Amino acid sequence: MGLLVDGVWRDQWYDTAKSGGRFERSASQFRDFVTVDGKPAAGRERGFKAEPGRYHLYVSLACPWAHRTLIFRTLKKLEDVISVSVVHHHMGADGWTFLKEDGATGDDLYGFDFLHQIYTKADPHYSGRVTVPVLWDRKTQTIVSNESAEIIRMLNEAFDEWGDASVDFHPQALREEIDAVNARIYNDINNGVYKTGFATTQSAYEEAFQTLFAALDDVEERLSRQRYLVGNRLTEADWRLFTTLVRFDAVYVGHFKCNLRRIDDYPNLSNYLRELYQVSGIAGTVDMLHIKAHYYGSHKTTNPTGIVPLGPELDFTEPHNRERLARAA
Numbered sequence: 001m002g003l004l005v006d007g008v009w010r011d012q013w014y015d016t017a018k019s020g021g022r023f024e025r026s027a028s029q030f031r032d033f034v035t036v037d038g039k040p041a042a043g044r045e046r047g048f049k050a051e052p053g054r055y056h057l058y059v060s061l062a063c064p065w066a067h068r069t070l071i072f073r074t075l076k077k078l079e080d081v082i083s084v085s086v087v088h089h090h091m092g093a094d095g096w097t098f099l100k101e102d103g104a105t106g107d108d109l110y111g112f113d114f115l116h117q118i119y120t121k122a123d124p125h126y127s128g129r130v131t132v133p134v135l136w137d138r139k140t141q142t143i144v145s146n147e148s149a150e151i152i153r154m155l156n157e158a159f160d161e162w163g164d165a166s167v168d169f170h171p172q173a174l175r176e177e178i179d180a181v182n183a184r185i186y187n188d189i190n191n192g193v194y195k196t197g198f199a200t201t202q203s204a205y206e207e208a209f210q211t212l213f214a215a216l217d218d219v220e221e222r223l224s225r226q227r228y229l230v231g232n233r234l235t236e237a238d239w240r241l242f243t244t245l246v247r248f249d250a251v252y253v254g255h256f257k258c259n260l261r262r263i264d265d266y267p268n269l270s271n272y273l274r275e276l277y278q279v280s281g282i283a284g285t286v287d288m289l290h291i292k293a294h295y296y297g298s299h300k301t302t303n304p305t306g307i308v309p310l311g312p313e314l315d316f317t318e319p320h321n322r323e324r325l326a327r328a329a
């Protein structure tokens, strides 16, 4: 685990000393957009036109943020439009690597060994973390975006000429509510599990832990009344929550000490998780080997032995009871 400083790789763990033991996620730096007409998005200088075969995703199957982009690629039927390379699940002294093992593909575009080489190809003086997902433009050989929240919006709306235009996970009428729900779920749950697991003081851990479970309790209550988070349909907000829920009992409960309750202990959240997992194409985006091997094997400060637990037994294919809420929202 490390970062680039003026284009030079440095092996370094997260620095929580400045923030009272709290984990603070740094903002993504590549923030351009692929658009239908190729014009730059508002406030941006560089424009990228949607074209089939032009863009490539670098992902980790372990990573919940990268997982969002794979889900959108699948649900929008963009598999033949946007190609993908999968990094190795172990993130060690070199950061993400392109070692080909356990289903990791290697770097299909340049044959690089490390993901940080993709970052320095885009910007030889890049300083910052080297994260997945990355949306790469083959044509101009640069990174369009390394922010999953924005990549999924591009996949949702810019490629409809070639993908499935009939599904829209960010409908105009629900945008305000989606944004509000996303904000809480991002801060308290998606990033909340990291704040809990990477805290380096007892008080920072407890603060994040309490916030996380208060938010999960609220979502459980919401899902007892309505089938999905926003409106009566699947939206971006659901997929963003899903990637955390599906990792929760396998990883966050033990590795990140998020152990007040498991998702399995919440009747509505667990059925909701099963329903989303059973949506066509989704199970194929969930890779428990990568998920468990990555977290338990890579975070040496949290799990120095690197031992990957064998449990728990999880079966997301069991029946769910969410149909009864179909008209209740």
Ligand SMILES: N[C@@H](CCC(=O)N[C@@H](CS)C(=O)NCC(=O)O)C(=O)O
Pocket (backbone or CB within 6 Å): 001, 002, 027, 028, 060, 062, 063, 064, 065, 066, 129, 130, 131, 132, 133, 146, 147, 148, 149
């Ligand atoms: N805000 C980013 C966060 C991505 C992120 O933090 N990815 C993790 C993997 S789960 C990563 O690559 N971490 C490497 C590091 O922090 O050095 C997004 O949502 O795209």
